[in-house]
Amino acid sequence: MSLNAYGEMLMRYTESELQGKSFLNILIPEYESQDLLTRFKEIHSGQRMQLRHEAITHCKDGTTRHVAWLHSHLGRQSEDDPSILSVGLDVTEYKRVEGHLAWLADHDPLTNLFNRRRFSEELEQVLSRAERYRHPGALLFFDLDRFKYINDTSGHQAGDTLLKMVASMLAQTIRADDITGRLGGDEFAIILPEINANGAIEVAKKVLDQLGHAQLTINNRTHKISASIGIALFPEHGANIHDLLAAADLAMYQAKAMGRNAWYLFSDKDRSRERIHTLVYWKEKIEYSHLHDNFMLYLQPIMQVKTKEISHYEVLLRMQDKDGSVLSPGEFIPAAEHTGLIHAIDHMVLRKAIAQVAKIYQAGFKVSFSINLSAHAFNDPELLPILKEELTSQDMDPACVMFEITETAALEDLPGARGLMIEIKELGCGFVLDDFGVGFSSFYYLRELPVDVVKIDGSFIRNLSESSDDLILVNALCSVARGFGKKITAEFVESAEILSLIEKMDIDYAQGYYIGKPAPATEFFTEHESDSF
Template identity: 90%
Template sequence: MGTSSEVKLEKAPIAPNHKSRRFRSLRWKISLSSSLILLAVVMLFCFVSYLGLMANFDNQREDNYRRYSREVNSLIQNTSQNLYQLAEMIPFLDGMKKPLLMNDEEAISNVFDSHWALLQFHNSVEFIHFYNPSNQLSASWDSLATNIDDSILLSNWVRQVNQPERPINPLLCRESCIQYIIAPLLVEGKKVGVVVMGISLADVFLAFKRLSGADMGLLIKEQDNLKQGDSDFSHWDIYISALTSKERNLEILNKAAQNYTNMSALSDGIQVRWNDQHFQLKIFPLNSYEPDKAHLVIITDVTAAVNNIYDSIWKIALIGLLGLICSEILLFLIFTRLLAKLKDVAFVLPLLANGQFEKFRLSLASTGRIQRFRDEVDTLSEAAVSLSLQLEKLEQEVSSRTEMLIEQKNELSKERDFVKNLLDTAQAIVLTQDSNGEIMSLNAYGEMLTRYSENELYGKSFLDILIPDYESHDLLFHIKEIHTGQRMQLRHEAITHCKDGTTRHVAWLHSHLSWKSPDEPSILSVGLDVTEYKRVEGHLAWLADHDPLTNLFNRRRFSEELEQVLSRAERYNHPGALLFFDLDRFKYINDTSGHQAGDTLLKMVSSMLAQNIRADDITGRLGGDEFAIILPEINANGAIGVAKKVLDQLSLAQLTINNRTHKISASIGIALFPEHGANIHDLLAAADLAMYQAKAMGRNAWYLFSDKDRSRERIHTLVYWKEKIEYSHLHDNFILYLQPIMHVKSKKISHYEVLLRMQDIDGTVLSPADFIPAAEHTGLIHAIDHMVLRKAIAQVAEIYQAGFQVNFSINLSAHAFNDPELLPILKAELALHQMDPACVMFEITETAALEDLPGARGLMVEIKELGCGFVLDDFGVGFSSFYYLRELPVDVVKIDGSFIRNLSENSDDLILVNALCSVARGFGKKITAEFVESAEILLLIEKMDIDYAQGYYIGKPAPANQFLMK
């Protein structure tokens, strides 16, 4: 077999240039490369381990520093606290109370001498001074030499403490650091002076060394006070005031001073090697009276930790090197056998390249070596055999594949036709551009929309033909980015020009296409026609500014225009006027002829206004039948003339619907700017008030706002209350109160009247008389009524759930019963809270009924059908009380308090009340007497057979939430 193998190898073609190159076995290449890699890994592992150990060491060191800082601060704080406790104890020492009260300096000295030695010995007090209330020194014991600066500083501290009687505890560092306490002396609650005590921090250093085991020193920055005998720290500008283990640590500090010229390096902590030992040094600023004056240096022996780090690194390196040697020996043995097999396969591969597939397989089989386990080289040999079979099979299939390619070309042609039909069917413009931005193709929808054929646009510039009016410079730049592939997509909208002269608004999307030659398209452009969408969008924008019925500006846009006019008027000092008016009897026209008639009337008025005002004037419909006109650059006479002209034109018009003719009139309020208001708020309020003045004059009139009738004050009052009401509504500052109503015969509370109050910002509770008039005038009254209705029913439901079974009478405004929204809200709230309508009554006043009696009566009937009841309030005040009693479906009448208040003193009131009761009982109504404020009045109404009593004698109104606390 060996001979056969050699013959075949001689015939295998080998390139001559391979023989000229020097041969290096993969065994050595791989072994050498893996050795270098493993060595790098070992070194990297050692380096990472070193970094990790050092990081752990640094973290532990930082934790120790933080602990040292806390311990030092705690020791200083304890020292200060002990001093303060000693200062508080001084007045209680034997014999000290009386001398201190008498401010007897000699007596203080004589008495305290016996205590001074004890304080100095046991508490390490360095000095103590007594000052009288006049800041003068009374007595002093001092073991330290205090210079004149310190004495002046002490005097300042004494004055600082003597006045507010608050102790201070400064830390003063000069040649050494002294913890001071300056505290007021109080004897039997009386201030008798100030005591000053001081203690050295030497005990703190010793206590720190005992607690932490680390050394500490005190460094004071004051170059003039350098001591003889210490090492030279002049470049640090410090001297060492105190130092534990001084002999050794002084040498360590000298070593640090030589290595670091700036002492600030010690703030982050440094490491110094001394006598083959490692020490960590870190300074901490001392929080003394003079900032940055003194620093504490902490010296820690870290020799053991550093040596442990070095030992660990050497052990890791040694283990890594041993593993490297073992790995190399194993790799060398593995590759020696493996590469021998690979060499056999490599020498027969040229046969495969020459197409000698059968000979290749025979040669490969002859070199096979018998072994127990297969490996990657065996897999390679098998793969080579499979490859030879595949190549042989592919060679046979080449001819057949040629025919298949022809068939595939036909299939691709069909797919291309399908894509073209798909593009022609798409409802979007689809075109392609080459690298020069010239159109190469256009689909059928694009031809239909632009009126251009594909041939007409072929080779033409996309920008020049379809969107010539666009900002071509920026678009051209972005199109070039699409061509070059710097940008993959571009979206934009543009006016696209058609061949017939029309334009379309098109949203374009340009996408980059991969291309290999200038003849192929580089951009796919898809355009979506959004012309109709833009038209609708413009219409919506118009609707946002206009009233759709009259085509006039709406309130929002009118306010913006008014703000601009006021701004120009202020800038150029031009006067102007605002006309504010509404149509007289518009509600009557709506009610009698229908809302269609009202709409027709509003259109007629807007048309007349457009014909009778100047081109620069601005007209708006503010809502309902309210209109306003801005007259820029006009004086009072001109504004009055316009108002008269408007009234004359309106009086000439009439509206006939359903054989009923309606005359048109209006009430116009005139306000001048800036005379009557420099902002929208004040100006509209002034015009609104003037309009109401015109109505008061008999309607179909104009009224010029004037300061003479105090209207401005009314405006400010109205604006003030309007803002207050809106704020309270927004922040839920309205409160419901309950006032009890007693059944006279049983002497039990039968039901409660719900009253409204408003809590002001300062907590003041305001009654409805303060804010209801403003709410009625500003149109906020309906919102208040809706709020009261919702809040009252929710409150009643909560009270019922708490187990209280009583009825409630809800007070609403006079306008509530003319509000069409009242009934739906009432139904919804009763259903929401699952309330029995029979436990709810409503109070209606004669004023409410007088405004629209048929409407009020109809609404009351519908509410009564739900099960609710009604109370006629203020009964007897008006002449029409009996008429309302007959016309309105009320259950209870409430006699006005003006007849009840003086019932026990006025016989006339007694006669009137008896008469009112007779009438009410004749109609079958129950009777309530309000303003029952005494036992005499209660006794009288009981004799009159009145059903219910209400008043302060029965119970005062209280917040509804207090009801649940009973």
């Protein structure tokens, strides 16, 4: 009988074109079923007062929109009066973003390959089928040679381009049934079902050959691409995910030791020798650094977007090696976890960080600090007593201290992590949920954990100026975080353009190389004597 102006605009029909026509025939023809017709008749007669449903609605120009409909019974004075009011809400864009978020739960957004979580699930299924049907298979695990050098000399954009090139090459190289994933950083893995050792070696050679023919030129600097590939067979080298990945990882390090751009097939004699050698090497380094106080804390500034003032700093751990080089946590934390030294490192970071924060406060700088602890800190019974002792002895205001927690940290024992976080918050400290948005589970942790700030993962921020999808996703993530009453930090802010975009999104804090690089405290607090820190 009638159509409002928005309906005309959305569906490209004029009111006169639709008058006297069947609503179901024209707008949602696939819903023309006896069941729906019956329910419409019930609304018309007043037997049913409302009907809700979603449907694909057809527009005059051939396009379709996803519309959520609410049909309501209207009281009538005569046969000529309307009997049903149909209100439609266009949810097309929402459905697209919802689908993309679901896709992101399983995929790495940069390369479109499976992420670590989904890859692990696929590997578990393949291992299960291999055991049931007694089919052998192989796992290839590799990282790119000199990737850090390319990132450092040509920037993150060059690194991202390289990772996408590798993903594209893998798609052209592997068999239809093979499964690829990006496990993080420059680490990739391939599952090869129903293959023997010789077949797996041939695939590894083919991957190396494909990579060897490619090169990346950025800012007049040309980079060759190569990789070190570790091969592990199943069930021979491991019948579960953990053992198989460990074997492939060790084989990859053997390939690197051979001079890079090489493959290496794992053998059982390597398991104990190489693993023990690596762990002992790093254990000695960690213990030496503890003894000689060679662990350093770097700070990275975090800016309040509205005021453009540095409001707080993230505290980051570094290790100074014997030759003076500075090592990042990624190099020594895995060994610390395997050798049981991780709790000692967490305790040291806690004491050192709070002592440094206290000195900065005493020097007259009133800012907050966000301290990174390992995933193991939240199942450490000594952590809370040490925190209480340090806050008391340093006469610190707990409100200026926050702790960063990732999903990994809470994953193994969510009730335990939540309980400890509540106790720490009762002391007056705060919490930041890091890597927000990487997995669908982020939304669950946001509800379950008492965090104050969420840090949107840098993989969504770094390409914000070039990707409309990332803009939509970051807006969606911000909407969810604000709905829970959380402050929002964007990391990997590496240009004025990205800062301008996040400012328009009403994001609270910005962190990244454009705001400031990680550095010792003395580089930020120079108005007073540097030896205070």
